[in-house]
Amino acid sequence: MSGIHEQLLNAIEQEHGALLATQITGERPGAKLLVLDDGHVAGELFPAELHDQVRADAGRLLNSGEATTRSYQVGDEQIDVYIESHLPPRRMVVVGAVHTAIHLVTFAKEFDCHTTVVDAREMFATRERFPHADELHVGWPDEIMPDLNLGPQTDIVMLAHDPKFEDPAMEVALNSRAGYIGAMGSKSTSADRNERLKARGFSDEQIARIHGPIGLNLGGKTPPEIALSIMAEIVAVRRGKDPRGSQSPVKPAKADQ
Amino acid sequence: MSGIHEQLLNAIEQEHGALLATQITGERPGAKLLVLDDGHVAGELFPAELHDQVRADAGRLLNSGEATTRSYQVGDEQIDVYIESHLPPRRMVVVGAVHTAIHLVTFAKEFDCHTTVVDAREMFATRERFPHADELHVGWPDEIMPDLNLGPQTDIVMLAHDPKFEDPAMEVALNSRAGYIGAMGSKSTSADRNERLKARGFSDEQIARIHGPIGLNLGGKTPPEIALSIMAEIVAVRRGKDPRGSQSPVKPAKADQ
Numbered sequence: 185m186s187g188i189h190e191q192l193l194n195a196i197e198q199e200h201g202a203l204l205a206t207q208i209t210g211e212r213p214g215a216k217l218l219v220l221d222d223g224h225v226a227g228e229l230f231p232a233e234l235h236d237q238v239r240a241d242a243g244r245l246l247n248s249g250e251a252t253t254r255s256y257q258v259g260d261e262q263i264d265v266y267i268e269s270h271l272p273p274r275r276m277v278v279v280g281a282v283h284t285a286i287h288l289v290t291f292a293k294e295f296d297c298h299t300t301v302v303d304a305r306e307m308f309a310t311r312e313r314f315p316h317a318d319e320l321h322v323g324w325p326d327e328i329m330p331d332l333n334l335g336p337q338t339d340i341v342m343l344a345h346d347p348k349f350e351d352p353a354m355e356v357a358l359n360s361r362a363g364y365i366g367a368m369g370s371k372s373t374s375a376d377r378n379e380r381l382k383a384r385g386f387s388d389e390q391i392a393r394i395h396g397p398i399g400l401n402l403g404g405k406t407p408p409e410i411a412l413s414i415m416a417e418i419v420a421v422r423r424g425k426d427p428r429g430s431q432s433p434v435k436p437a438k439a440d441q
Numbered sequence: 442m443s444g445i446h447e448q449l450l451n452a453i454e455q456e457h458g459a460l461l462a463t464q465i466t467g468e469r470p471g472a473k474l475l476v477l478d479d480g481h482v483a484g485e486l487f488p489a490e491l492h493d494q495v496r497a498d499a500g501r502l503l504n505s506g507e508a509t510t511r512s513y514q515v516g517d518e519q520i521d522v523y524i525e526s527h528l529p530p531r532r533m534v535v536v537g538a539v540h541t542a543i544h545l546v547t548f549a550k551e552f553d554c555h556t557t558v559v560d561a562r563e564m565f566a567t568r569e570r571f572p573h574a575d576e577l578h579v580g581w582p583d584e585i586m587p588d589l590n591l592g593p594q595t596d597i598v599m600l601a602h603d604p605k606f607e608d609p610a611m612e613v614a615l616n617s618r619a620g621y622i623g624a625m626g627s628k629s630t631s632a633d634r635n636e637r638l639k640a641r642g643f644s645d646e647q648i649a650r651i652h653g654p655i656g657l658n659l660g661g662k663t664p665p666e667i668a669l670s671i672m673a674e675i676v677a678v679r680r681g682k683d684p685r686g687s688q689s690p691v692k693p694a695k696a697d698q
Contacts, residue, residue, distance in 0.1 A: 287551050294544050294665045400657075402673055403680025408551045416659055416673040423660025 188218050188227050192270070195220050199272035199335040203246045205229065205238050208253065210263035221246055221336055229265070234258045238265055245269055272337045273298055279325045279353050280344030280368075281308035287411035288341065289317050295415075297339075302328050304349060326352035334360035339418050341398065342367035351380060358390050364421050366398035366414060400427055445475050445484050449527070452477050456529035456592040460503045462486065462495050465510065467520035478503055478593055486522070491515045495522055502526055529594045530555055536582045536610050537601030537625075538565035544668035545598065546574050552672075554596075559585050561606060583609035591617035596675050598655065599624035608637060615647050621678050623655035623671060657684055 188204070195202040201221035207213055212230040219225050219242040229235040237256050251268040274297040278285045281303035289299045293316060300319040303309035309322045321328045325344070334340065340357045342350050345368055354377070357365045367374065374396035381391050399413035400420065420427055445461070452459040458478035464470055469487040476482050476499040486492040494513050508525040531554040535542045538560035546556045550573060557576040560566035566579045578585045582601070591597065597614045599607050602625055611634070614622045624631065631653035638648050656670035657677065677684055 290551055291548065291669070294547055294668070400673065401682070402677040403682040404676050405680075409676050409680075411551070412548070412669070412672055412676055415669055416657065419661050419666050419669055420659040423662075423666075425658070425660040 188216050191218055191220075191224075191226055195224075196270055196272070199333050199337065201246050201272060201336060202270040203242050204268050204270070205242075206266045207234070208264040208266055210234065210258070210261060217242075219246065231258060234263050234265070238267070241267075247271065272335055275300070275333070275335070275338040277302065277329065277332055277334065277338060277340045277362075279303070279329075279340070279342045279350065280346075281305070281310075281313065281320075282343050282345070283407040284368075284410045284414075285341075285343050286313060287408040288343075288414055289314060291411055291415040292339075300332055302353075303344065324352070325349055326356050329353060329356040329360075334362045336361050336363040338362045339364040340366070341414060345369065347377065347380070351377065354381065354394070355384065355386075358386055358393065364395065364418050365393050366395035366417065368398050368410075369396055371397060395421070395428070445473050448475055448477075448481075448483055452481075453527055453529070456590055456594065458503050458529060458593060459527040460499050461525050461527070462499075463523045464491070465521040465523055467491065467515070467518060474499075476503065488515060491520050491522070495524070498524075504528065529592055532557070532590070532592070532595040534559065534586065534589055534591065534595060534597045534619075536560070536586075536597070536599045536607065538562070538567075538570060538577075539600050539602070540664040541625075541667045541671075542598075542600050543570055544665040545600075545671055546571060548668055548672040549596075557589055559610075560601065581609070582606055583613050586610060586613040586617075591619045593618050593620040595619045596621040597623070598671060599653075602626065604634065604637070608634065611638065611651070612641065612643075615643055615650065621652065621675050622650050623652035623674065625655050625667075626653055628654060652678070652685070 192202055192204055203219045205217040207215040207229050215229050216227045217229050217235065217238055218227050229238055234256055245267055246269055248269045249271040253264055253266050255262050255264055274295060276292045276297050276299045278288060278301045281301050285301055289301065292299050299317045301309060301314050301317045302321045302325045304324050306322050309320055311320060314320050340362045342353060344350050350367065378391050395417060399410060400416045402409065402413045404410060404413055417427065449459055449461055460476045462474040464472040464486050472486050473484045474486050474492065474495055475484050486495055491513055502524055503526055505526045506528045510521055510523050512519050512521055531552060533549045533554050533556050535545060535558045538558050542558055546558065549556050556574045558566060558571050558574045559578045559582045561581050563579050566577055568577060571577050597619045599610060601607050607624065635648050652674060656667060657673045659666065659670045661667060661670055674684065
């Protein structure tokens with residue numbers, strides 16, 4: 185069993201998502217199953233039918249961030265399993281310390297998101313402009329980003345609007361496991377960048393990860409409006425409502441609270 | 442001329458939107474035209490053809506918040522007109538000092554919006570919870586709201602989730618000139634409230650002003666997610682992209698910056 189806990193701690197440290205299921209009743213109370221977001225599996229529940237049922241639920245439960253006890257029907261028996269999802273911390277990396285970035289960091293902080301702003305231009309990436317960012321780096325984004333732990337819980341937002349900074353940074357982003365990648369720019373700017381990435385050997389599938397033009401189209405033009413449209417797109421994508429994919433992207437809410 | 446400036450100052454004081462057009466060249470430099478958001482018109486430009494052209498543009502320019510010089514073609518002549526739009530300050534009134542309201546006030550402040558939170562429950566409407574609100578009122582919303590200057594630039598957001606507070610407050614909202622009215626609640630909660638408002642004599646057209654269920658459906662469930670979906674709906678409505686009206690409400694952005 186200790187092997188499983190070590191693997192769980194390792195996974196959390198490396199900012200992997202992890203699901204730990206502990207059998208409470210039935211044949212083997214205390215039996216554990218660990219499933220990581222990279223597909224790694226360790227441990228076993230009993231009988232095999234219970235194991236398979238929990239495995240089948242694991243993908244969905246992995247991103248819930250919740251701890252809950254669930255009952256599984258195995259033959260005539262109800263078996264209780266305690267399931268806890270360990271989500272890595274939310275992170276946002278903003279490339280380009282522009283005005284829109286100031287508002288975006290404010291919005292991201294409301295989501296308890298760890299924020300990092302990167303820009304090679306000293307005049308922009310200042311503590312006066314970004315007192316609220318968790319990290320502020322002056323330097324070339326492609327040199328700094330590899331050290332930022334770009335996992336599935338990371339949003340990468342490119343606002344620099346200059347291929348000189350963004351193309352190398354985008355290569356780092358596409359080679360990472362970041363859960364959201366978005367880039368400011370018109371449709372033609374985005375198409376041009378995609379062509380350059382193709383020429384550098386990236387596949388259509390890899391390039392399709394980029395949300396560009398970034399943000400939901402709320403009709404806004406000011407920096408806070410643009411920042412809000414980006415944050416709204418990130419929430420929609422994180423909640424499985426990617427506005428690019430579905431036929432009727434974002435509808436009036438049904439949510440009650 | 443002094444009459445027009447007095448009227449402009451009055452309009453600004455009463456938080457009306459106002460457009461002031463000053464003729465720079467042509468027949469009568471210095472001639473002025475004032476158009477208010479309630480349809481009031483004062484002054485005159487010359488010739489009448491110029492006057493009519495500027496009048497025709499006034500509705501659109503009124504909400505621009507910009508000051509600009511425009512050239513009008515009048516017969517063979519180009520006449521320059523300096524046009525300034527005076528928008529009243531943005532205001533948000535939140536009824537219900539719930540958790541979502543805390544995040545919503547943070548978001549609204551990024552838009553330089555004056556924020557007021559109202560709740561009859563002393564335990565909720567505290568400065569500890571709302572250090573960032575411009576105004577915080579403990580009391581019955583329908584008694585407090587009439588003093589809050591609910592003009593076209595005001596967003597009214599009902600989060601109290603209790604007909605006891607919200608029905609009387611909604612009557613005040615519907616009798617105001619507020620530019621956005623939204624209310625938390627499921628579809629059936631919203632339908633029930635609408636029935637009660639009808640029974641109180643409100644027309645379908647009046648009731649159609651209410652955005653309920655409130656917010657864009659981004660799939661979010663947490664208080665910051667709900668607050669963001671509300672702020673996103675407000676931006677969309679203010680920018681003429683009311684997601685209830687159009688066929689394809691909110692699409693990926695085309696905006697460049």
